[in-house]
Structures are given as structure tokens and as C-alpha cells.
Amino acid sequence: MTATDRPERRSPHVPATAGRITPIGLLGRRPVAIIERNFLAYRRMWALFLTGFLEPLLYLGSIGVGVGALVGGVQLASGHTVPYEVFVAPGLFAVAAMNGAIMDTTFGFFVKFKYGKTYDAMLSTPLGVADVAIGEVTWAVLRGAVYALAFLVAMVAFGLVESWWAVLALPIAMLIAYAFAGAGLAASTFMRSFVDFDFISLALVPLFLFSATFFPLERYPEWLAAVVRITPLYQGVSLTRAVVLGDLHWGLLAPVTYLVVMGTVGLRIAARRLGTLLQP
Amino acid sequence: MTATRSGVLRVVEREAQIFKSLWRGPVILSFITPVMFLAGMGVGLGGMVDDGTGGSGAGASDLGGLDYLSFVTPGLLVASAMQVAAGESLWPVMAGKKWMRTYHAMVATPLDARHVFGGLIVWSGVRAAMSGAAFLLVAAILGGVPSPWAPLALLASVGCAMAVSSLVATFAVGQESDQSFAVLMRIGIIPLFLFSGTFFPVEQLPDAVEPFAAVSPLWHAAELARGATTGHIEALEVLLHSLALVGFFVVGWWWGTRRFTRELQT
Amino acid sequence: MRPGTPAVASAAVTEPAEPPLIHASSLTKRFDDFTAVDGIDFEVRRGEAFGFLGANGAGKSSTMRMIGCVSERTDGELQVLGLDPRGHGTDIRGRIGVVPQEDNLDTELTVWDNLLIYGRYFDLPRDVIRRRAEELLEFAQLTERKHDRVDPLSGGMKRRLTIARALMNRPELILLDEPTTGLDPQARHLLWERLYQLKREGATLVLTTHYLDEAEQLCDRLVIMDRARIVAAGSPRALIDAHATREVVELRFATSDARDDAALALEQDAAGARVEALAERVLVYTDDTDHTMGRVDALITPPASVLVRRSTLEDVYLMITGRTLDE
Numbered sequence: 001m002t003a004t005d006r007p008e009r010r011s012p013h014v015p016a017t018a019g020r021i022t023p024i025g026l027l028g029r030r031p032v033a034i035i036e037r038n039f040l041a042y043r044r045m046w047a048l049f050l051t052g053f054l055e056p057l058l059y060l061g062s063i064g065v066g067v068g069a070l071v072g073g074v075q076l077a078s079g080h081t082v083p084y085e086v087f088v089a090p091g092l093f094a095v096a097a098m099n100g101a102i103m104d105t106t107f108g109f110f111v112k113f114k115y116g117k118t119y120d121a122m123l124s125t126p127l128g129v130a131d132v133a134i135g136e137v138t139w140a141v142l143r144g145a146v147y148a149l150a151f152l153v154a155m156v157a158f159g160l161v162e163s164w165w166a167v168l169a170l171p172i173a174m175l176i177a178y179a180f181a182g183a184g185l186a187a188s189t190f191m192r193s194f195v196d197f198d199f200i201s202l203a204l205v206p207l208f209l210f211s212a213t214f215f216p217l218e219r220y221p222e223w224l225a226a227v228v229r230i231t232p233l234y235q236g237v238s239l240t241r242a243v244v245l246g247d248l249h250w251g252l253l254a255p256v257t258y259l260v261v262m263g264t265v266g267l268r269i270a271a272r273r274l275g276t277l278l279q280p
Numbered sequence: 281m282t283a284t285r286s287g288v289l290r291v292v293e294r295e296a297q298i299f300k301s302l303w304r305g306p307v308i309l310s311f312i313t314p315v316m317f318l319a320g321m322g323v324g325l326g327g328m329v330d331d332g333t334g335g336s337g338a339g340a341s342d343l344g345g346l347d348y349l350s351f352v353t354p355g356l357l358v359a360s361a362m363q364v365a366a367g368e369s370l371w372p373v374m375a376g377k378k379w380m381r382t383y384h385a386m387v388a389t390p391l392d393a394r395h396v397f398g399g400l401i402v403w404s405g406v407r408a409a410m411s412g413a414a415f416l417l418v419a420a421i422l423g424g425v426p427s428p429w430a431p432l433a434l435l436a437s438v439g440c441a442m443a444v445s446s447l448v449a450t451f452a453v454g455q456e457s458d459q460s461f462a463v464l465m466r467i468g469i470i471p472l473f474l475f476s477g478t479f480f481p482v483e484q485l486p487d488a489v490e491p492f493a494a495v496s497p498l499w500h501a502a503e504l505a506r507g508a509t510t511g512h513i514e515a516l517e518v519l520l521h522s523l524a525l526v527g528f529f530v531v532g533w534w535w536g537t538r539r540f541t542r543e544l545q546t
Numbered sequence: 547m548r549p550g551t552p553a554v555a556s557a558a559v560t561e562p563a564e565p566p567l568i569h570a571s572s573l574t575k576r577f578d579d580f581t582a583v584d585g586i587d588f589e590v591r592r593g594e595a596f597g598f599l600g601a602n603g604a605g606k607s608s609t610m611r612m613i614g615c616v617s618e619r620t621d622g623e624l625q626v627l628g629l630d631p632r633g634h635g636t637d638i639r640g641r642i643g644v645v646p647q648e649d650n651l652d653t654e655l656t657v658w659d660n661l662l663i664y665g666r667y668f669d670l671p672r673d674v675i676r677r678r679a680e681e682l683l684e685f686a687q688l689t690e691r692k693h694d695r696v697d698p699l700s701g702g703m704k705r706r707l708t709i710a711r712a713l714m715n716r717p718e719l720i721l722l723d724e725p726t727t728g729l730d731p732q733a734r735h736l737l738w739e740r741l742y743q744l745k746r747e748g749a750t751l752v753l754t755t756h757y758l759d760e761a762e763q764l765c766d767r768l769v770i771m772d773r774a775r776i777v778a779a780g781s782p783r784a785l786i787d788a789h790a791t792r793e794v795v796e797l798r799f800a801t802s803d804a805r806d807d808a809a810l811a812l813e814q815d816a817a818g819a820r821v822e823a824l825a826e827r828v829l830v831y832t833d834d835t836d837h838t839m840g841r842v843d844a845l846i847t848p849p850a851s852v853l854v855r856r857s858t859l860e861d862v863y864l865m866i867t868g869r870t871l872d873e
Contacts, residue, residue, distance in 0.1 A: 029669060030667075030669065033663065033666040033667050033669070036663060036666055037652070037655075037663045037666070040655055040659045040662070040663055041652070041654040041655055041659075044654075044655075044656070045459055045654070047459075047460070047463050048459055048462055048463055051462070051463050051466040051467055052466070054466050054467065054470070055466060055470055058470055058471055058474050058475075059474065061474070061475070062474035062475055062479055062480070063321075063325070063474075063479060066474075066475070066479060066480035066484055066485075067321075067325065067329065067479050067480050069342075069480070069484055070329045070342055070343070070348070070480060071325075071328045071329050074328070084328075112654075116650065116652065116653050116654070117646075117648060117649075117650030118650065118652055120616075120646060120650050121646070121650040121651070121652065121664070121711075122667060123616050123639075124614055124616060124639060124644035124646065125639055125640070125664065125667035125668055125715075126636045126637075126639050126640040126667065126668060126669070127667050128635070128636060195305045196305075198305030198306065198308065198309045199305070201309055201313075202308065202309060202312065205312075205313050205316050205317075206316055209316055209317065209319075209320035209321075209324075210316075210320060210324075214320060214321070214324065214325050215324045215325050215327070215328055219324060219327055219328065220324070278616065279616045279617055279618070280577065280617060457697075
């Protein structure tokens with residue numbers, strides 16, 4: 001570059017994001033380095049990684065099998081009746097995917113962000129904020145998918161899968177993970193201290209309990225059912241339940257769109273916020 | 281002994297002081313979470329249990345004549361006490377020992393390691409009593425508490441919290457980082473939460489597993505609490521379950537005082 | 547020459563001097579209503595050690611962050627390695643090494659993995675990364691701690707690892723923000739030795755510091771920053787010659803009243819070129835030490851101690867800003 005093609009001077013206060021933030025598109029090579037970093041870190045914290053999918057599996061044993069014995073069967077909207085554990089398993093599958101995605105994009109992210117200054121180090125290299133956001137979300141999607149796959153294997157082993165369409169559950173798990181990873185990362189960029197994470201728990205517990213996970217939507221009061229229909233985990237639960245029980249229809253495109261939009265909006269907010277916080 | 285007791289109280293006072301400035305998040309969470317479980321599991325899922333939907337549901341006969349909400353209320357009461365106690369005895373212990381070194385500051389005063397440990401346990405009991413009382417009130421309004429003896433269930437709740445706290449804090453103070461804490465929650469606390477007669481009677485567990493309920497402090501506490509909220513329990517059962525909780529606490533105290541002293545005063 | 551390096555071929559005929567690695571003019575950084583850097587000009591040439599000296603909050607770190615392309619300038623011009631950080635941040639960051647003020651090593655990784663993954667952030671091939679990481683561990687004297695976690699390392703070790711990490715991409719320019727702050731004297735000297743070594747090998751260093759001895763020892767040229775502006779520039783020797791006297795007489799007194807009386811008397815007596823009364827001592831700047839000492843002997847209350855020394859950068863800083871660096 002010579003003096004003649006020096007870029008024109010910008011007026012102050014106009015952020016030049018064009019060169020700084022890579023457009024969010026296909027996964028480039030740079031975000032992969034962040035996935036490698038997380039892989040290296042968990043190689044020495046494998047117990048932490050492996051036990052992450054236990055919770056939904058334990059709920060399947062306790063609520064699905066234990067309480068299920070007291071419940072008996074569940075009549076579905078389609079008319080046929082299935083054992084309670086068959087009903088509850090797809091719900092917990094969606095929870096497994098959500099948990100896997102949430103862990104590293106909320107609490108795990110915040111520890112690295114605030115105390116480790118890990119992202120400051122990353123941003124002094126060619127990595128940009130979009131690479132960080134895409135890398136962390138992709139890692140979270142992979143983690144969610146691994147947990148969901150483990151759960152799916154357990155479901156097959158216990159004979160809780162009724163249709164071959166269940167193979168579609170895995171891409172659905174990735175969609176769920178994408179949605180929650182994006183939203184989780186975006187939310188975490190607004191946290192001021194660990195105390196604020198109680199509010200994330202406060203949002204996750206009702207999602208876990210009231211997304212038609214443990215009892216069908218028909219049993220909710222009318223107004224609550226209407227609220228549940230627009231919450232994110234319900235989209236994942238209803239998608240999973242549809243494919244596992246072999247009840248496919250075009251209406252399922254709505255929850256798919258919902259989850260894609262949620263993840264993408266979250267990812268964009270996260271990237272923008274990271275720029276504001278780390279590159280003032 | 282008097283010196284020890286007042287030392288413990290001073291540590292409890294410090295915890296309460298911190299809590300006064302930070303109470304919102306923890307209080308909302310430790311109260312709302314069990315209430316949401318009560319609504320979801322007790323009312324929502326409970327409706328399905330009580331209906332015996334689909335015909336094969338065994339329903340009330342397996343629950344000793346109780347409706348599901350009444351069955352699950354005492355279970356959730358003590359389970360949330362356990363959760364609160366475990367939470368208070370893990371990360372705050374690491375903060376005291378390592379991150380902020382507040383425990384080292386405490387033992388540089390006339391307080392010693394036993395006071396630090398004892399204060400922590402008593403504080404866990406106080407937290408359990410506070411959130412437990414609020415929870416019982418909500419459960420009573422929802423109709424999950426048939427007996428007037430119910431306030432006694434808080435004793436079981438506090439006993440459970442103190443027993444769990446003594447054991448968990450003993451584990452925590454021996455660790456060098458918090459990495460194992462999430463693992464302990466997942467392979468220790470959550471399985472206890474789900475399989476200690478909280479959501480379904482332990483008699484339903486496979487025969488080979490059922491005897492293991494005896495090593496769960498939560499099961500003993502749940503049986504005691506259920507006796508209080510329903511009014512149906514034998515005197516001998518009260519005695520045995522209470523002894524079991526005291527036993528857990530004694531083991532935790534004996535072992536924990538040694539570990540706290542070794543970590544903080546050598 | 548790498549792709550992306552300034553194309554100087556045609557200009558070189560008439561202008562033999564290589565273009566500067568960093569060129570800044572009227573460089574400004576404002577945060578809402580606070581101006582952190584207020585229109586500064588400077589140039590850094592290849593192979594030199596260039597320092598920003600100033601108290602905390604003078605604008606040094608903000609300047610470093612703009613050079614490191616993690617903070618966008620509000621106004622003015624900035625070229626790093628011939629490129630504008632606007633639009634070329636990624637390219638520039640790929641060719642510089644950054645040692646931040648606060649250690650930000652990855653505490654979830656080992657010493658070795660820290661170097662390894664940092665190399666991956668630059669998208670370097672794995673065999674290159676391994677070879678360089680071995681060399682740099684040797685350089686940082688951390689080979690024995692290769693498989694340890696970062697947490698238990700001492701402050702000096704962490705700093706050396708941070709520097710080793712910043713060298714993974716063979717940077718053309720190394721930015722060091724307060725490299726020895728918080729280290730004990732022994733660790734500081736070891737670190738200085740490593741930085742000399744880099745300098746001997748031809749590296750270009752840009753560092754900030756609020757230690758005068760560090761600036762004097764390490765920097766070929768430096769600028770003094772005060773309240774967001776550059777107030778003086780030059781080599782340490784030139785700055786001392788231009789802004790301070792040859793020698794300084796330092797006097798300590800038993801009481802603060804005695805100190806104030808003495809400062810006043812010396813001022814009236816024209817004991818030196820300038821008299822400064824600090825918190826616990828009086829400084830007399832002078833080019834004629836005998837004359838000054840004569841005035842000191844004539845004081846009604848004699849000082850508790852007297853020290854005659856050569857002027858340092860600290861005196862330059864005091865002369866220009868009217869404050870000591872640790873204020």
C-alpha cells in the first residue's frame with residue numbers, strides 16, 4: 001500500500017465493522033481453532049464432559065420409569081395410547097440437547113470471558129468477534145449433539161423408539177442446540193456477575209418442567225398451554241416427539257423455522273455485544 | 281464448649297451478613313425452583329397419576345392412599361433442603377479456602393477451623409428452614425399438606441440440610457479446584473434427588489437397589505417429612521430415621537473437622 | 547518479503563529510508579465524554595525499542611489497543627505495518643505479537659497446550675507450531691513445566707509464557723503493555739534479559755511502562771504521555787539533557803515544617819535551576835552542585851540527609867508534568 005491508496009478518513013463515531021466482523025456464513029477455518037481449544041481443555045476435564053448428559057437419563061429412570069409405573073399410559077392427540085416412558089423420553093432427549101448447548105455458552109463462557117480473559121487473548125490474534133461467537137456456538141451444537149446421541153442410544157436400548165424416523169432426531173437435536181447456544185451466548189453477554197446467572201436458571205427450570213416434557217399440552221390450563229406453545233423448548237420437544245413416534249406432517253416446519261431464527265438472532269446479538277465489550 | 285458455640289454463631293452471622301446484600305437471586309431460586317417442581321410434578325404430572333390415565337395406572341394404592349401431590353410435597357421439601365445445603369457447601373467453600381481466602385482470614389482471629397465448619401453447617405440449616413417454611417405454605421394452599429403436624433417436617437428438612445452440608449463441605453474443602461463439583465452434583469446429588477422416595481416410593485426400585493436407599497440421607501428425611509405432613513408414621517420409624525440422620529451428621533462432623541483443620545491450620 | 551508487506555520498490559529509489567512500522571498522526575480515542583488519547587503523533591521504526599512512559603490513566607493502554615487492532619480509533623490516522631487497522635485488523639493482528647497488561651493465559655490448558663492452541667489461532671501448520679513451541683519453551687525457561695497447568699506458575703513464569711505465546715507467529719512487531727508490573731525484582735531482571743535478547747535478534751518492541759528504570763534500560767526512544775497527550779519525545783539521554791539539569795540534590799528533613807521552610811529559602815536563594823518540594827523530600831535541580839551545596843549548608847535547620855545524584859527520566863517526568871509517576 002502506498003500513500004495514494006490510503007483509505008479515506010472516516011468521520012468519528014462511525015464504527016467500521018465491515019472489515020472487523022466477518023459476515024456470518026459458512027464455518028470458516030478460524031472458528032475451528034476455538035473448537036480445538038475446547039477439545040484440548042476437556043481432554044483434561046473429561047469427567048465434567050461425560051457426566052453432562054446424565055441428568056436427563058436419570059430423569060428418564062426416575063420420572064419415566066418410576067412415576068411412569070404409577071401413571072400407566074398416555075393418550076396422544078393422534079388418538080393412540082403409549083406407555084408413559086415412551087411419551088416422556090423425546091422430551092428429555094430435547095432437554096439433553098439443550099443442556100449440552102447451554103453449559104459452555106452461559107456459565108462456561110462467562111468464566112472465560114470475565115475471569116480468564118480468554119477471549120481478549122483470542123482477539124489479539126487474527127480471530128475476530130464473529131469467529132469467537134461462531135466457534136463457541138458450533139462447539140455447543142456439537143456438545144448438544146453428542147449428549148442427544150448418547151440419549152438416543154439409551155432410548156433405543158430401552159425400547160422407547162417407535163419409528164425409524166427417529167434418525168431425524170439427531171439433526172433436530174442440533175437445531176435445538178443451535179437455538180439455545182445462540183440465545184445463551186447472547187444472554188451471557190449481558191450478565192454482570194455470577195449472581196445474574198440465577199436468572200438464567202430461573203428461565204431454564206420452567207422451560208424444563210413446562211414444555212410438555214412430562215405431561216401433554218392438553219393437561220395445561222388453556223392460557224398456560226397458549227404460553228407454552230410459543231416457548232422455545234416446546235418447539236424442540238414437539239419436533240422430537242413427532243419423529244420418534246412417527247407422526248410427521250408439514251406443520252413441523254414452523255418449529256424448525258422458530259429454532260433456526262432463534263439461534264441466528266442470538267448469534268448475531270452475541271457477536272455484536274462481544275464487539276462492544278471486547279473491542280471498545 | 282461455650283466458646284465453640286459462640287464462634288460458630290459468629291461465622292453464621294457473617295454468612296447472614298453476606299446473604300442480606302445478595303439475597304434476591306439465591307432466595308428466589310431456592311424458593312421458586314421447588315414451587316415450580318411442585319406445580320409441574322405435583323399438580324401437572326400428579327393429575328395423570330391420580331387419574332390413572334389409560335387404565336393400567338396403579339395410582340393411589342401404591343402411594344399408601346395418598347394423592348400424588350401429598351406424596352411428592354414432603355419429598356420436594358427435603359430435596360430442596362439438600363440442594364440448598366449442597367450448593368452452600370461447594371462453591372462457597374472453595375471461595376473461602378482458595379478464591380477469596382476468607383476462611384484463612386477467619387482462622388487468623390480467635391475463630392478456628394471447627395467454627396468455620398460448624399458455622400457453615402448451621403447456616404445451611406437456617407437456609408433450609410427459611411425456604412422450607414415458604415414452600416410448605418405454598419404447598420398447603422395447593423392442598424398438598426393434609427396434617428396439622430406438617431411444621432415438624434421442617435425439622436427433617438433442617439436435619440437433612442445439616443447432614444448433607446457436613447458431608448459435602450468435607451469433600452469440598454479437600455479439593456484443589458471446583459472442577460469436581462459439577463460432577464458431584466451430577467453423580468451424587470441429582471441421583472439422590474430422583475431416587476430417594478421423592479417422586480415415587482422406594483419399594484418400586486429394583487429389589488437389588490432398594491436397600492441402598494438406607495444410605496441416602498434424603499430418603500430418611502423424606503420419610504420423616506412425609507410422616508409429619510400426612511400424620512402417618514410409627515414412633516419406631518421416627519426414631520430410626522432420626523438416628524440415621526444424626527449418624528450421617530456425626531460422620532460428617534468427625535471427618536470434616538479433621539479436614540478443615542488440616543486445610544486451614546497447618 | 548511476505549505478501550501484504552508495504553510495496554516500497556518504486557519509492558525506494560528516491561527515498562531510501564524504510565517506511566515506519568507504525569505511523570500515527572492526530573490519533574484520538576474518545577469514550578463517550580472521556581478522551582483517552584488526544585491527538586498524538588509518533589512513529590516507530592523497524593528494529594527499535596519504543597516506549598510509552600506515563601502514569602496510570604495517561605492513555606498508554608488505549609494507544610496500545612488501537613495499535614493492536616482491538617480498539618477502533620475515533621479520529622486521526624494510524625498505519626501499522628503499512629496497513630490501516632480499519633479494514634485490515636485481521637491481517638495486522640496476524641503479523642504482530644501482543645503481551646497484554648493482565649496475563650490472559652488459558653487456565654484450562656497446560657503450558658504446552660497454551661502455545662499450541664495460540665498457534666492454531668494464527669492458523670499455523672501443526673508441525674511448525676510444535677517446532678516453535680519447543681524453541682519458545684526453551685527461550686522462556688519453562689521446558690520443565692511443559693505439562694503443568696498454568697495456574698500454579700509464579701508471576702514471572704506466567705509473564706514469560708505470555709511473551710513466548712506472543713512470539714508463536716514470529717511477529718514483526720511486539721507490543722508489551724506494562725511487561726514487568728507486579729513482578730518481584732528477580733523476575734523483572736530475568737524478563738528484561740529476555741527482552742534484550744529479542745532486541746539483539748532484531749525484533750521491534752513497543753512497550754508501555756510506568757517504571758522509569760525500565761524505560762531507561764530498554765527503550766531506544768520514548769514518548770512521555772500525560773493526560774492523553776504526548777508531552778515529550780526522544781531518546782532517554784536526549785530527554786534528560788533537554789528537560790533536566792545535570793545533577794539533582796535530594797534533601798530529607800525531620801519535619802514537614804522544616805521541609806517547607808527549606809524549600810522556600812532555597813528557592814529565594816536561587817540555590818539551583820529549580821526547586822521541587824515533594825511529599826517527603828526537596829529536590830534541587832542544578833548544573834552547579836558546589837553552589838547548591840553552599841546554599842544547603844547555609845540553611846537554618848540542616849537536612850537529615852543529603853544525596854547528590856545524576857538526573858534521571860523521573861526528573862524529566864517531574865519537570866514536565868509537575869507530578870511524580872506514582873502519584
